[in-house]
Amino acid sequence: MEWPRAILHLDMDAFFVNVYLLDHPEDCGVPLAIGGKPGTRGVVASASYEARQHGVHSAMPATQAQRRCPELKFAKADWSRIEACSREVMRRLSEFGPLEPLSVDEAFVDLGGEEAPEEIVPRLRKYISSETKLPASVGLATSKLVAKVASDFDKPEGCTIVSPGNEAEFLAPLPVRRLYGIGPKTGAALAELGIETCSDLVRVDIQALQPAFGNYAVVLQELAQGVDTRPVDPSPWERKQISTEHTFPKDVTEREQLLTALAELCEQVSTELSNSSRTGRTVTLKLRWSDFTTITRQRTLPSEIAAAKDLLRTATTLLDRNWDGQAVRLLGIGVSRFGTKSQTQLGDF
């Protein structure tokens, strides 16, 4: 088979859950949710397949998950363990070709150098799983877009190969929401027009899309046909922002309590900045009111800062200008516009 381009997408199955199970094998087979606990305003970050059978899925409020599945066991994510497992997965994957990580548990690999990529892929999948003891799914296609949909097609432990020329046919019956880049808003707007599947989207007259989507209509129709020429980009990822935020267990109306929380957030961001030898010029304050409306207010300084007390000074000014005493649900702080010193990036590897 001739592959003009051969791009693999690997997606770890229920990654947080399966990392947890490495250290807690006794919990194998029970419905599990990694993330926030009920009663804490937390959400499920990752649900085991047993939990999914009860309708529990990621991003679901923990309280609601517990209602759906009363025997559900909740556990916190162990970030250092997750990151270590992620590094191991990426290291093994990079043995096969240029690697572009997409998140902690997903990556693209360019298999363009391979004679018969469709034969490599099942072996690659088993190799990653046996080396890391973690289940994974893979997709192989001629583009990133289709490879990503393919890896999700037959989860868990799936291996889906979309041969060259079959991209549009593969996507046709799938809901448009499966496409990377079509989220809740776009999905709902398309549904308004009676468009549910990729084939609906391909066949609709572009004139019908233009009132709602303008120039983006063209992009949408390309997505639905699997048209995507972006290459795998193995260059190291550069962070553009460091931020942290906190949702209070109960909304806060006391200024003192906000300032205490703000000081703590500034400490955390400052520590991260210094760990990566970075300094930044723009400080962003994030506030969410009890009705869930969210505002951000930022200020760019004439010089770069990194110390917690400098962050706190700017953040406090922003808070005082934008908070009138109403109940605060979430408080967040971020720093961006990093300096360009080339040594800045060395801390990442």
Add this chain to the structure above:
DNA sequence: TCTGGGGTCCTAGGACCC
């Protein structure tokens, strides 16, 4: 029913400068 935390990218408008 209640909705985390960490990111990226895009758009639109205003200020300012030449």
Add this chain to the structure above:
DNA sequence: TCTGGGGTCCTAGGACCC
């Protein structure tokens, strides 16, 4: 007295991703 266009920097919000 009236009024150009382009470029950069900055701010705010929104959609989307895992």
